Every structure is written in structure tokens, then in C-alpha cells.
Amino acid sequence: xxxxxxxxxxxxxxxxxxxxxxxxxxxxxxxxxxxxxxxxxxxxxxxxxxxxxxxxxxxxxxxxxxxxxxxxxxxxxxxxxxxxxxxxxxxxxxxxxxxxxxxxxxxxxxxxxxxxxxxxxxxxxxxxxxxxxxxxxxxxxxxxxxxxxxxxxxxxxxxxxxxxxxxxxxxxxxxxxxxxxxxxxxxxxxxxxxxxxxxxxxxxxxxxxxxxxxxxxxxxxxxxxxxxxxxxxxxxxxxxxxxxxxxxxxxxxxxxxxxxxxxxxxxxxxxxxxxxxxxxxxxxxxxxxxxxxxxxxxxxxxxxxxxxxxxxxxxxxxxxxxxxxxxxxxxxxxxxxxxxxxxxxxxxxxxxxxxxxxxxxxxxxxxxxxxxxxxxxxxxxxxxxxxxxxxxxxxxxxxxxxxxxxxxxxxxxxxxxxxxxxxxxxxxxxxxxxxxxxxxxxxxxxxxxxxxxxxxxxxxxxxxxxxxxxxxxxxxxxxxxxxxxxxxxxxxxxxxxxxxxxxxxxxxxxxxxxxxxxxxxxxxxxxxxxxxxxxxxxxxxxxxxxxxxxxxxxxxxxxxxxxxxxxxxx
Numbered sequence: 162x163x164x165x166x167x168x169x170x171x172x173x174x175x176x177x178x179x180x181x182x183x184x185x186x187x188x189x190x191x192x193x194x195x196x197x198x199x200x201x202x203x204x205x206x207x208x209x210x211x212x213x214x215x216x217x218x219x220x221x222x223x224x225x226x227x228x229x230x231x232x233x234x235x236x237x238x239x240x241x242x243x244x245x246x247x248x249x250x251x252x253x254x255x256x257x258x259x260x261x262x263x264x265x266x267x268x269x270x271x272x273x274x275x276x277x278x279x280x281x282x283x284x285x286x287x288x289x290x291x292x293x294x295x296x297x298x299x300x301x302x303x304x305x306x307x308x309x310x311x312x313x314x315x316x317x318x319x320x321x322x323x324x325x326x327x328x329x330x331x332x333x334x335x336x337x338x339x340x341x342x343x344x345x346x347x348x349x350x351x352x353x354x355x356x357x358x359x360x361x362x363x364x365x366x367x368x369x370x371x372x373x374x375x376x377x378x379x380x381x382x383x384x385x386x387x388x389x390x391x392x393x394x395x396x397x398x399x400x401x402x403x404x405x406x407x408x409x410x411x412x413x414x415x416x417x418x419x420x421x422x423x424x425x426x427x428x429x430x431x432x433x434x435x436x437x438x439x440x441x442x443x444x445x446x447x448x449x450x451x452x453x454x455x456x457x458x459x460x461x462x463x464x465x466x467x468x469x470x471x472x473x474x475x476x477x478x479x480x481x482x483x484x485x486x487x488x489x490x491x492x493x494x495x496x497x498x499x500x501x502x503x504x505x506x507x508x509x510x511x512x513x514x515x516x517x518x519x520x521x522x523x524x525x526x527x528x529x530x531x532x533x534x535x536x537x538x539x540x541x542x543x544x545x546x547x548x549x550x551x552x553x554x555x556x557x558x559x560x561x562x563x564x565x566x567x568x569x570x571x572x573x574x575x576x577x578x579x580x581x582x583x584x585x586x587x588x589x590x591x592x593x594x595x596x597x598x599x600x601x602x603x604x605x606x607x608x609x610x611x612x613x614x615x616x617x618x619x620x621x622x623x624x625x626x627x628x629x630x631x632x633x634x635x636x637x638x639x640x641x642x643x644x645x646x647x648x649x650x651x652x653x654x655x656x657x658x659x660x661x662x663x664x665x666x667x668x669x670x671x672x673x674x675x676x677x678x679x680x681x682x683x684x685x686x687x688x689x690x691x692x693x694x695x696x697x698x699x700x701x702x703x704x705x706x707x708x709x710x711x712x713x714x715x716x717x718x719x720x721x722x723x724x725x726x727x728x729x730x731x
Contacts, residue, residue: 162195165224169197207563209505209570210498218496221565229511232377233366236271239264243476245717249394251387255515259645260479260717261396270297270362276499278345278359281321288345290363292325297362300349303341309333312344322346399510399518400482403503405441408494409585419491420547420589422576423502424555426520426529427548429477429643430634432484433617434546434624437470438600440593467609468722470617475657475719478616478648483520493578494585505563512562520549528555537587543594545635552576601625612724614653616642649716657720662711664721669703 170178183199185192195202205222212218241264246252249261275287282288290296304312309330313319319327326345333342348359367374378393387393406419418440427435462469477484487506491497516522523529529549535542553568553576560567579586601624604610610621619639622629632639641647648654676696705711 165195165197165202168224207501207505209501210492210496213495218570220570222563223565226563229508230373230377231507232374233271234374235264235266236268238267240267241265241476243479243717243719247717248714249396250391251385252394252396253385253398256396256398258396258398258480258482260481261394262476262480262482263394263396266365269365269368271365272360273363274358274360275345279348279355281318281326281346282323284345285323286366287361287363288323288326291343291345291361292329298343299360300356301343301345301359301361302347302349302355304344304347305341306334306337309342309344312347397480397482398515400484401506401510402484402486403489403500404435404486406488406490406492408491409588416592417494417585417589418592419488419493420544420578420586420593421486421488421492422550422578423488423492423498423571424506424551425486425488425548426523426550427484427486428520428640429474429484430620430640431546431548433470433474433477433620434597435486436473437621437624438593438597440596464725465607465609465612467604467612467617468725471612471614471722472719474614474617474643475648475654478643478645479717479719481645483518492575493581495581496575508563509559513559517559523555524549526554528552528558535587537583542587542590544590546590546594546597550576597624612722615651654720656723658712658715658718659720660723660726661715661718661721662706663726665706665711666703669699669706673699673703 166178166182169181174181181198183196184194185196202224204224205226206219207222209218209220241262243260243262245260246258252261273287275284275291278284278287278291291298291301302308313330313334319330322330322345329342330344348355348357350356381387381395382389382393385393404421404425406421407415407417408419409415409417485506487503488498489500489503492502510518520529524531528551530552531549532544532547534545551571553573556567556571556576560570564570574581601621604613604621605625610618613621619629619632619642623632623634623639627633629639634640673696676692676699680692680696
């Protein structure tokens with residue numbers, strides 16, 4: 162109420178502000194909808210999942226809330242590079258990371274599953290995309306003229322569509338060619354039931370709406386005072402991965418995975434246990450509970466998986482980004498949230514100051530609580546694998562920047578899912594630990610454990626067998642393997658840097674020799690100045706790569722995996 166009054170207050174009112182605000186009388190009593198100058202003040206609300214009875218959980222946003230503008234620049238396939246911060250100009254000085262990761266999208270089209278499009282008018286972007294020309298659509302029902310006529314004649318429901326979808330359907334009735342059209346709210350019927358995996362290829366929003374992308378870059382340039390002839394770098398500054406959870410499905414043989422609260426933080430050992438396992442819950446697009454690795458990532462990668470794991474760990478240690486994960490699907494076995502929570506967290510993170518996002522600050526001030534192993538029916542349940550989770554204090558301080566009553570959004574049952582059903586919680590933790598054990602043993606069975614870097618080798622042993630060289634996951638000696646200073650001083654990291662140097666030397670030698678061969682054999686170049694400049698540039702880069710200072714230049718990057726370099730050199 163105070164925020165609303167301050168928003169509309171004018172100085173000339175003095176103390177007579179109350180006469181400008183009113184409510185109606187309904188059935189002889191005062192109503193609850195506030196008016197300003199006899200005009201109803203509209204409130205904004207946000208859905209945050211569903212209650213156990215299936216009804217939506219709707220919460221009022223603060224009157225001063227405005228959604229963030231988001232520029233999506235990547236989806237599934239991304240190229241990335243890790244560089245020392247000192248080699249890049251004009252980075253945001255608030256971020257303390259000594260190395261940063263830069264990413265670039267490798268896709269022009271994003272393979273989307275518009276889950277919320279089933280609710281007409283809810284996913285405005287999906288409706289606009291699907292109503293446009295030249296869109297690839299999969300698993301939507303081919304509607305005939307009669308089916309579309311029924312949809313359009315249902316005026317109340319039809320009016321919920323956004324204008325693009327309305328125009329598509331009414332235009333089809335006016336000119337029913339070809340014979341079919343699709344509606345964003347009508348997935349294909351399979352065995353009489355709507356498919357749970359409708360898809361379409363979305364053109365990248367940053368390419369379709371270049372103005373927003375341009376404004377984001379120009380705003381950054383102005384804020385950091387970046388000259389127009391220098392690049393504006395946008396490194397990763399937060400790790401906010403999603404995690405699909407599900408309650409138990411006994412009929413399908415799917416164990417529970419809904420053991421996480423809305424946001425978890427995990428230190429690198431626990432985070433990489435999750436990443437190596439790539440565990441997914443029951444999903445419409447996969448075969449069910451289990452590791453996604455072989456199913457979705459294997460066909461795109463000719464390299465052994467351990468190479469990617471090594472690279473990812475070195476990047477994570479060097480950059481020092483704290484790893485947070487958000488719950489999708491379910492929070493506990495009773496509360497379905499789908500992707501509502503996943504979409505809330507970026508709104509929350511951009512309203513937190515840089516130092517408020519640091520795990521050390523959040524833990525020290527009670528905004529994150531650590532999960533400890535628990536005793537259940539005479540045995541130990543490894544709940545510590547779940548890391549840390551947000552507390553009621555976190556909700557009160559940070560969600561209060563979005564919601565009027567933040568505590569109602571994430572009550573105790575959502576912050577501590579074990580209170581919904583302890584037996585299900587224990588079964589979920591057991592399923593996670595067992596899946597991690599099985600995935601880790603695959604690296605021993607296929608022999609790629611031999612290529613694991615020391616921290617990953619120790620981690621895989623602990624995942625598979627519970628210990629490594631008498632160390633367990635809680636031992637300080639083991640956890641120190643994941644610290645940046647220990648990494649930089651290790652022989653194995655220096656070997657990675659030297660391997661990268663050898664690759665670059667071989668690369669620039671090939672470039673130099675190719676230009677020389679071309680100059681010697683081609684009569685058409687006639688000593689072209691352009692080719693001579695190319696030769697000089699190649700020789701300059703070769704000298705740089707061969708110098709001792711190049712090792713220092715590469716320190717702070719991920720280097721190269723030695724097992725790959727040995728094959729390249731041969």
C-alpha cells in the first residue's frame with residue numbers, strides 16, 4: 162500500500178493524500194479493489210506452479226515490479242572459451258573472477274517444447290512463432306476446417322488466444338488451403354490422448370528482434386565507457402542450471418527425484434557428481450528416469466566423454482562461478498511447478514547485487530543451509546550430496562523484491578521437501594546416489610578412467626566405490642583438489658598448458674608452410690603484398706607460440722587434454 166501511495170503521490174497534495182484513493186461499496190461493505198481518482202488500479206500476478214489439488218498457485222507482484230528484458234543467445238549447442246580476465250578489456254569491475262567464460266551460440270533455430278502453449282494466450286511468443294510462415298512443427302494435431310470451425314465458434318475460449326493465432330485460424334477458415342492448420346493449444350492426439358512432447362523450431366529471438374540485442378550492447382558500452390572500436394564482452398556471470406524432478410511413478414517403475422527445494426547450491430565435488438551423471442527425471446522427451454548422457458549427447462560427440470568432463474572441471478575451477486540449480490517439474494512429490502520456478506530465478510538473480518550472489522555470503526548470513534547425511538531405519542542416507550538449499554531468510558530478503566508476500570510463495574513444505582513425505586525423500590536420495598554409482602562405474606568399464614584428470618579420477622572413485630586412496634568426499638585433502646590455487650600449481654595442469662602450446666606451434670607451422678608453398682608454386686600471386694603480409698603474420702604468431710612467455714599467456718585457460726594432443730602429434 163505504501164509503495165502504491167508513493168508511486169502516485171504529488172507534492173501539492175500535502176497531507177491530503179487519502180482523498181485521492183478509494184474502494185467501492187459492495188453489498189453494503191467496503192470492497193478490496195483500490196482505486197486512484199476513481200480508476201481501478203490493476204494488479205499483476207505470477208503463477209508459481211500448482212497446489213496438490215491441481216489448482217494454480219497465483220501470487221501478487223509488487224506494484225513497482227517490471228519484468229527484466231531478456232536476450233536469449235544460446236540454447237542447446239554452444240561453443241565456449243575460458244580466458245584470464247586480465248587479457249580482456251572493459252569487463253564489469255564488480256565481478257572478481259580471475260578467469261571468465263565467453264560463449265557463442267552454434268544454432269540459428271532452437272528446438273522448443275512450448276509446454277504452456279496448451280493454455281491459450283499464456284505463451285505469447287510461442288503463439289506468434291507458430292502463426293508465422295516457414296515454421297517447422299512436430300507433434301501438433303493437424304486440424305481440418307471442421308475442427309477449426311469448432312474452435313473459432315467457442316468464442317470465450319477462442320478469445321483467449323493472442324492476435325497472431327486468432328488471425329491464423331480465422332484466415333484458414335477464409336482460405337482453407339492447404340487442408341490442415343495447427344493450433345498452439347492442440348498437441349497431436351496419440352492413442353486418443355494429447356502428446357506430451359509437442360515441438361517447433363524457433364528462430365533465435367536475438368536475430369528476429371535485433372533492436373533489443375543492440376540496446377543491450379549499447380547500454381553496456383555506455384555503462385562501462387567502452388570505445389566503439391573495441392569489443393564489448395559479455396562473459397558468463399552466473400551458473401543457473403535447471404533440474405527436472407518428478408514424484409514416484411510406481412506403474413512406470415520411475416523412482417522419485419523431487420528431493421530439491423527451489424534453489425540449491427553445490428560445491429564442485431557434489432556439483433560434478435550431478436553433472437557427470439546428467440540425471441533426469443520423468444520427461445516427455447526422454448525414456449524416463451536415468452542418465453541422459455548416452456541418449457542425447459553421445460551421438461553429437463566423437464570424443465570420449467571423459468575429455469568433456471576434464472575440460473568442464475578445469476573451466477569451473479578457473480572461473481570460480483558458484484553452481485546453483487533450480488527445480489523444474491516438481492518440488493517435493495506434492496507440488497508441481499513445471500518451469501515456473503526456472504523462469505522466476507533469472508528475474509530474481511538480476512535483482513541481486515553481485516556480492517549477494519556469492520555462495521560464501523549466502524551461507525555466512527543464513528540464506529543457504531547445508532544438508533547433512535541423515536539416519537533412516539538404521540542406515541545412513543547421503544543427503545549431503547544435495548549440497549545447500551535456500552532458507553526462509555533467503556525468501557524474505559530476495560523474493561521480497563518481486564512479490565508482495567514472499568513467504569507465501571515458498572512455504573516450509575517447499576523449502577524442506579522431506580516434510581511432504583520423508584519416505585519419498587529418502588527413496589529419491591537413494592536413487593540419485595545409485596545412478597551416480599552406475600554412471601561412474603561406466604568410466605572404469607570402458608577404460609577411460611585412465612584419461613581422467615586427478616580431481617575427476619578421485620571423484621569417480623568415490624562415486625563408484627565410496628573412497629579414493631583412503632579419502633572420502635568429506636575429507637579436506639580430497640576437496641582441496643578442486644581449489645584454483647591447487648590446480649594452477651599442479652603438474653597435470655602445467656601439462657595441459659604445454660599440450661596447448663604444442664598444438665598452437667603445430668598449427669602456425671602448418672599455416673606458415675602452406676603460405677610458403679602457395680607463394681612458391683603459384684604464378685598468379687606475383688609476389689602479392691597481401692600474401693607476404695599473411696606469411697609475416699603466420700611467422701609472428703609462430704614465434705609467439707614458441708616463446709616461454711606463451712606459457713604464462715595460456716595460464717588461466719583450460720589448455721588441452723594431453724590424451725588428445727598425443728594422438729594429434731602422431
